[in-house]
Amino acid sequence: MSLDAPPVQYLNLDPQLYVRDDVFQQERRDIFARSWQFMGPARAVAEAGQYLAIDIAGTPVFAIRGRDGALRGFKNVCRHRGAKLLADGVGSCGLIVCPYHKWSFADTGRLVQAPWYGKDPAIIPEDWPLEAVQIDEWRGLLFASLDPSQSLLEQLGALPDELADEPMENYTATDTATVSFDANWKIYTDNFVEGYHIPGTHPSFYAAIEFEAFETTAHDGYVKMTAPPKPGLFYRGKWLWMWPNWTLSLFDGGMNVSRINPTSTHHTDQQYHFFFADTSAEAAETRAKSVDGTLAVVKEDYTICAETHRNYAAGAYTSGPLSGYHEKGVQYFQTRVSQALGRG
Template identity: 65%
Template sequence: MLNLDPRLYVDPAVFLQERNSIFARSWQLLGPVSQVAERGEYVSADIAGIKIFAIRGRDGELRAFRNVCRHRGAQLLEEGTGRCATVRCPYHQWVFADDGRLINAPWFGEDKDFNMADWPLEPIHVATWRGLLFVAIDPQEDLVSQIGDLVTELGDEPIETYTALKTDRVIFDANWKIYTDNFVEGYHIPGTHPSFFAAIDFEQFKTTAHRGFVRMTAPPRDGLFYRGKWLWMWPNWTLSLFDGGMNTSRINPISTDRTEQIYHFYFADTSDAARPAQEKTIAGNLAVVREDYEVCVSTHRNYASGSYSAGPLSPRHEQGVHYFQQRVKESLGA
């Protein structure tokens, strides 16, 4: 097994192809569905450069749309969460209902051929699973089919009972696939994460690829906040378990050489007394992640310089890398 051709990580044309054949065709995690629990609540996000939002309508229905005004293409809602009764374009003040209908085009002038009913927001697909919110622009399969064997993997975990208490966003200068390659293997832990390495039984670290996801496990030693199971799901989201909680993240490419990771941290105990321990868990998690970013950035530079050619993958530790890269190649027709 060989690593992917480094050109696939640094060629801007590949990024554009990935946007159309991977990110527009797959279900994308937006975090907890609690973000849109009440009428008028919305979450606005970027998917590899495509702007979208999901909103809970006044009729109680959950809908999602491209975050693009039908008039001149302006972005309607800033990224993040919020609440609104209608969606007003900040550019020319066109107003859309929460079901996507255009309901006002002020100062437009007379045009006998103009009919507001012809210009609704462009809808996209939305779904929920176990308390998590997903959207898809043009999915090639339904959500449950995409996550595959994850349904069984998390069958005994009460993930929908956890409350999302914190969100974090980190940006780093490397291709999204370089970070994903890193996430789906534990081979780098001894060299990159010395404190983490000391907190697990690394000799028993196992990585296995399954339908729709990669599982990594290792017995934790005393004091580790992780429970010893880390999951990555095609194409770009993760879930890691804590005692009494979990985190999820979405690995989103901003450009060929820039990636954002949007984290949500969820816990069973929402009391003030539990907060200090939870903040320590969050800080520890992000500290480990930042160690990954450093090596990913330097790796990307080597790929971009042309000084690296594809090397071999470990049959013991890099099954997850091979699975991910095969899925990428299939999606790109490479």
């Protein structure tokens, strides 16, 4: 008689964890505020006055290069009445001026002026600096965290070894895209970290890879998916997802990096940055093929994710079994979520 334990049958997460607003608020506190979030290319803030502003699950933040050369991060929120200071994306400024009541802040976060405020009582600038957030860089990529529970390198886990031979610093950011869908961020992440859905959801992509050789493995801090590409596919055959919500996929001579950012329980934005080694005009068609091809593939996922979300919200679904072969990434992601939320 074999003494080997039978394999564990994992079940999908309780569908109510995807559609309850109280769970989303806990995720904002215990996952998104405590983790490092990909912002974009570090080169976007290379010069004094340059900034990059993003949203982290509803909390606006920005990184800015000071005139003293230091890189700092702040909540993108005026200390007066809570208005948003800078528009999302990249830009350049001297003073950071609130569009609401014209309070201005230095690139150090110090309050410079509160015009027309009055002197009864007078404002004390030292009492009202911008609220700081943590900023860090890794291999040309910029990250922010509201209240990190660990260092960026600790969160990355084994990823630096996985990408040690990839010349990421030689790639230049060329294109961005934001795509949105009406589904919980975890439903889309469940979808991203497995290739099981490819034959049904992505028929053209299925035809462009050796699907029988598709493999998913879970590692410290990330999930790796690989499959031999057939001639003509712009992908190199390796796709990575990193805890808690960012991805990196490889092209010939480049990569894309995305962040899966929830804006509510029921809506998610996916923000893409595309990086290439060859940014010449002659390579424009090749770059466009990779950008357009990526967006075409991911948009095929959004319909099924939105339909799945509606089934969860309606109470029409109870947790089903996860494949021990194809859905190892789902098991890893859902385990991390459960641990972060203190749900076993």
